[in-house]
Structures are given as structure tokens and as C-alpha cells.
Amino acid sequence: MTEGQTTNRRRITGFSNETVKAIRSLRDKKHRKASGRFLAEGLRLLTDARASGHLPETLVLSDTRDPHPLLAELESAIRAAGGAVIETTPDILAKITGKDNPQGVAGVFAELDTALTRIDRAAAPIWLVAQALRDPGNLGTMLRTADAVGAGGLILVDDCADPFSAEAVRASMGAVFTQRIARASWEEFLHWLRAGEGQLVAASLRDAISYREAPYTAPCFILVGNESRGLPGDYETAADLRVTMPMKGRADSLNAAVAAAVLAYEVLAALEKEI
Structure with a gap:
């Protein structure tokens, strides 16, 4: 030695x-x-x-x-x-x-500053929001997706996996450093969101419209729920838009990170058409 x-x-x-x-x-x-x-x-x-x-x-x-x-x-x-x-x-x-x-x-x-107050909502047209996301691989993948679509970052609501775990950092492929990360309770996030501009879009089956027909506006906050339970009912109700994606096979839902990616690219395409 x-x-x-x-x-x-x-x-x-x-x-x-x-x-x-x-x-x-x-x-x-x-x-x-x-x-x-x-x-x-x-x-x-x-x-x-x-x-x-x-x-x-x-x-x-x-x-x-x-x-x-x-x-x-x-x-x-x-x-x-x-x-x-x-x-x-x-x-x-x-x-x-x-x-x-x-x-x-x-x-x-x-460790990076994860205070919600550090978020500048006007810095990007798209933000991802995850509620009670438990899988660090999904969390890292969402960071990678956020980077890919030019989002501002990922807001973690309630009890989520640690974004600085080795698994999440590895899955992010470096996006943990390019994306703003914030952590907050649902009440804190909703209060902050409603204090300024921002459209909350929830992936949901509750009175939802097709994700390809929704009128997205910037800054758009895309909300996905827990991998197994989805979003609580009152969280869905608080959203400005509830959107759904067609499931043509036997599966009744998409993986949370995959759903976030599909929605993020649809929002990106819709917002780019408006430019």
C-alpha cells in the first residue's frame, strides 16, 4: 500500500x-x-x-x-x-x-442548487415536471429528453428519486449539467406556477383530449406522474390541459419517461409552428 x-x-x-x-x-x-x-x-x-x-x-x-x-x-x-x-x-x-x-x-x-425560486420560466418554452417519479433511470432519461427538446429543465414534485444518484446521472448522459433541476412539494410548485405565466399540461386519461389536438402555449409545463400510480386526481384537475396518447395494443399506458418524451416533442412541434 x-x-x-x-x-x-x-x-x-x-x-x-x-x-x-x-x-x-x-x-x-x-x-x-x-x-x-x-x-x-x-x-x-x-x-x-x-x-x-x-x-x-x-x-x-x-x-x-x-x-x-x-x-x-x-x-x-x-x-x-x-x-x-x-x-x-x-x-x-x-x-x-x-x-x-x-x-x-x-x-x-x-451538488447543484435545486431551489424552485432559481427557475426562470421565461428561459425556455418547455419544462418537464415529474410527480413522485421513483426510478432514477426514468429521471435521468427525462433530463436527457429535456436537453434534446431545448427545455429549460426538470421540476421534481413530491417524493422523487434522487437526481444526483449514480444511476440518474449516468442515464442523463450529461444533461444533469445542462438542465436546471428543481425540487418542491406539489403545493409549492402550484403556488409558484400560478404566480406567473405558464400552461400546465398533464398526461392523463381523465376528461383528456388527444395530445395532437391540444392548444399548447409557452411556457409549457409537461406533467407526468408516478410510474405505477400516475397522477393523483386533484393534480390532474389542477392542470390547464389534460392530454392522452392512443394505446393501440394491450398496454394501457406508456413508461413515464417515454410519455414525457412523446409529449415534449409534440409540444415542441406545435410551438415551432407558431413562430
């Missing part, structure tokens, strides 16, 4: 090292919350983060990784910002990330 300094990198080769333990603990929600930090893995994701103005506080590198100019630029930027660079073995990186075949680079980021 050795620990030393190599080319301005701190080298760690011990599984019991306190830094390794601290970074590994970020896979657990309680430790992320306590430290205010989260973990992201992969050069592409970290490069996208940098391009969006987010640098990791700590960069962890595998000593068997292949050299890459983007990695060199990232490492230089982190050092210039006063961050730390750690080099370690693939086995230790696997322990940190929880993956058998880690990508060779990971970063520790300060």
Missing part, C-alpha cells in the same frame, strides 16, 4: 484509504446529502459538465487509462481551479463507482 505524489497527482493504492471511502460513500443518498456532493463517471460526461460550466472538485483517474487530449484539458482546468487529481488502480476505481468495468475517470461535483 503506497500513497504519494506523481506529476501533481495524488496516488492512492489502498482500499482502506479515507479518501476512497469518502468518495465511495457518495453512492449512498444519505452521504450525498450530508456532504453536498455527488459522483459522475466517464470522460464524455465530465467533458460535457465542463462545457456547461461545471468542474469536478476532485478528479479520479485509473492508472491504466488511455491518454486523451480532452482528459488532459480537463485535468489542467481542475488544477487551475484549485481542485484535486487522484490516480489509482482500476480495482479501486471499480470500488468507488460500483461498476466492474469503470470507464477510467470519475469526478466528484458539488
Whole structure:
């Protein structure tokens, strides 16, 4: 077990090292919350983060990784910002990330501000809203969809999965850094929404019209519910529009993230026609 300094990198080769333990603990929600930090893995994701103005506080590198100019630029930027660079073995990186075949680079980021008051509703024509979404993969996919359609971000209502979990961050494909994320109770969100402009559109079966015939207006807030239960009745009633998508097979509903994507592209097409 050795620990030393190599080319301005701190080298760690011990599984019991306190830094390794601290970074590994970020896979657990309680430790992320306590430290205010989260973990992201992969050069592409970290490069996208940098391009969006987010640098990791700590960069962890595998000593068997292949050299890459983007990695060199990232490492230089982190050092210039006063961050730390750690080099370690693939086995230790696997322990940190929880993956058998880690990508060779990971970063520790300060958790992003998720206050609803930070949202500028006029910044984008489309916003996604998820209520009690429990699957981190669905959450990450919704962030990725939001990025794809030029949305402003994702508002998480009530008890949702953690957007900074490793699964959600990975599924977002970097969109966790490009999209504004907010968390609020239903009452807080509805009060905030009604204090300004904004059309609330709910995916619903309750007195709903076809999603292709709805009169969408910007800024449009697309609301989807819990994967198994959907939206509570009073949440649906509070929406300005309730829309439905045809189900021509045996399934009676779409996956929440898929439904959000279908609606988001329909809203995008409708709003672009008005320009």
C-alpha cells in the first residue's frame, strides 16, 4: 500500500484509504446529502459538465487509462481551479463507482442548487415536471429528453428519486449539467406556477383530449406522474390541459419517461409552428 505524489497527482493504492471511502460513500443518498456532493463517471460526461460550466472538485483517474487530449484539458482546468487529481488502480476505481468495468475517470461535483425560486420560466418554452417519479433511470432519461427538446429543465414534485444518484446521472448522459433541476412539494410548485405565466399540461386519461389536438402555449409545463400510480386526481384537475396518447395494443399506458418524451416533442412541434 503506497500513497504519494506523481506529476501533481495524488496516488492512492489502498482500499482502506479515507479518501476512497469518502468518495465511495457518495453512492449512498444519505452521504450525498450530508456532504453536498455527488459522483459522475466517464470522460464524455465530465467533458460535457465542463462545457456547461461545471468542474469536478476532485478528479479520479485509473492508472491504466488511455491518454486523451480532452482528459488532459480537463485535468489542467481542475488544477487551475484549485481542485484535486487522484490516480489509482482500476480495482479501486471499480470500488468507488460500483461498476466492474469503470470507464477510467470519475469526478466528484458539488451538488447543484435545486431551489424552485432559481427557475426562470421565461428561459425556455418547455419544462418537464415529474410527480413522485421513483426510478432514477426514468429521471435521468427525462433530463436527457429535456436537453434534446431545448427545455429549460426538470421540476421534481413530491417524493422523487434522487437526481444526483449514480444511476440518474449516468442515464442523463450529461444533461444533469445542462438542465436546471428543481425540487418542491406539489403545493409549492402550484403556488409558484400560478404566480406567473405558464400552461400546465398533464398526461392523463381523465376528461383528456388527444395530445395532437391540444392548444399548447409557452411556457409549457409537461406533467407526468408516478410510474405505477400516475397522477393523483386533484393534480390532474389542477392542470390547464389534460392530454392522452392512443394505446393501440394491450398496454394501457406508456413508461413515464417515454410519455414525457412523446409529449415534449409534440409540444415542441406545435410551438415551432407558431413562430
